[in-house]
Amino acid sequence: MKILLVEPNFPIPPKSKNHRDFLPIGLLKLASYHRKKGDKVKLVRGNRYFPDFYPKQIKITSLFTYWADYVWESVKFYKENYPKAKVIVGGIYASLMPEHCRKSGCDDVFVGVDEAAEKCEPAYNLVDVDYQIVHTSRGCTRRCKFCGTWKIEPEFKSKKSIKKEIKSNRIIFYDNNLLANPYIKDILEELKNSKHNGRVVYSESQCGIDGRLLTPEVAKLLKQARFLNPRIAWDHGYGQRKMIKKQIDMLVEAGYPAKDIYVFMIYNYEPDYYEMLKKLKQCKKWGVQIADCRYRPLNQTFDKYNGRVKQTSEDYYIHPSWTDKRVKLFRKKVRQQNITIRHGFDFYSRELERLGARRKREMPVLA
Ligand code: SF4
The missing domain is CATH 3.40.50.280 (Cobalamin-binding domain)
Incomplete structure (x- = not known):
């Protein structure tokens, strides 16, 4: 056939x-x-x-x-x-x-x-990639109202081991909630000790990690397992800042430089623009970057967002407590703040952005 x-x-x-x-x-x-x-x-x-x-x-x-x-x-x-x-x-x-x-x-x-296809290894020879995708779990143990995961994968299933699956030096986890896997410590231990073609294995996660499940031990294991750029979710209001700070501290304590840590934030959602600005400012103080995600309802069937022109709800979803202007301004502020954090600048300017990009290009590539 x-x-x-x-x-x-x-x-x-x-x-x-x-x-x-x-x-x-x-x-x-x-x-x-x-x-x-x-x-x-x-x-x-x-x-x-x-x-x-x-x-x-x-x-x-x-x-x-x-x-x-x-x-x-x-x-x-x-x-x-x-x-x-x-x-x-x-x-x-x-x-x-x-x-x-x-x-x-x-x-x-x-x-x-x-389920039948799920058991098969992806046919990577159909695409040109230098990494491998792994699911250690399906579904999620939580039920966040803005998320569709638990509707598509209602049952949470997890693997005890991925050792036999490792076929690359770079693994991307496609788990929705990696740390919810009850065997995550064993899996991180496996990664820590894994080699492919005589070289160690690095990993990262497509989704943010659930900081509420982070412990000093797990943070240390993530670092030892060469897990890159952890992104922790700060989904709700400014009131969660103490909890988020604790999670960042665990990662810093485990050896991650603050600038390599990302805080995942949904904007154009319930916390309004001014509350999001407070969160932004807080992240600047902590020296961490932001991975921002513009909220769209799960049943929205169009999105003609264009950051360069004025738009209305006819073009894309705008939350009742946001405006088109604020959505775009917030995005811009996140981008500029990330550049300053990434390159260690005190403030943002176009010249400094160009300088940062040049420095990055000139950096030696380590094999
Ligand atoms: S923790 Fe993440 S994956 Fe799980 S329901 Fe919430 S947003 Fe979705």
């Missing part, structure tokens, strides 16, 4: 295509699964017609609900060009909004995680 696996034309900048945050990992696992069954598989990014490859099934992945339009475009294109093929859509948007997704004209919607 011929299977075409499609990643729609999502607006991912070309240089980020194989970036750790955007690898179509579900499709890569499906590719292995179908190959094992003896199927012929092709992976395509965007909408392309192959005159010499007529698939029986076309499996289209989806990402954020606000990128639904790209999925619909792909469904339309492949239905028109391969009318005899069965078009199935899976992934995040399909799982969160199956009824909306069905209206795209696809033949079927796949909700949740494909």
Whole structure:
């Protein structure tokens, strides 16, 4: 059977295509699964017609609900060009909004995680990457209201070991909540002692880490396991600052320079602009960087955000306690503050930003 696996034309900048945050990992696992069954598989990014490859099934992945339009475009294109093929859509948007997704004209919607494909190793030979993606767990033990994880993966499942899976010197964890894995200490011990091709293994996490689960012992193990750039979440108000400071202290104590620690923040959400500014200021005092994330509701099916022009809620989601101007100003302030922290400047200016970038380019690359 011929299977075409499609990643729609999502607006991912070309240089980020194989970036750790955007690898179509579900499709890569499906590719292995179908190959094992003896199927012929092709992976395509965007909408392309192959005159010499007529698939029986076309499996289209989806990402954020606000990128639904790209999925619909792909469904339309492949239905028109391969009318005899069965078009199935899976992934995040399909799982969160199956009824909306069905209206795209696809033949079927796949909700949740494909357990059979999940057991397969991703077919990395279909993409050009120098890292490996690992899930030590699925789902999450928490139920944050802005998050879709627990809706898509309602059951929390974890692995005891990943030792036999390690096939690269760089691992990216795709866990939603890495530290919630009850065996995390054992896994970090494994990483600490692991080598691949005679060299040590580095790791990082695509999602932030749940600082509430951090202990001095876990922080130390993260560092010893060569876990890079820990990002802890500060989801709510300024009132959480003491707790966040404690988490940062544990990481600093474990050996992470403050500037390599990120605080993950949702903005355009319940804490208003002024409260977020206080959080921003606090992070500056602590000398940590910010990983900001603009909130969009889980059922938002469009996002035409453009940082360079004035916009309204017709263009993208603006929380009632925010405005377009504040959303954009906050983003700008985060960016500028991160530059000052990263390069150790006292204040931000364009000249200093250019200087920082030049210094980075001229830094020797260590093999
Ligand atoms: S802890 Fe993270 S992954 Fe878990 S529900 Fe909250 S936001 Fe989602």
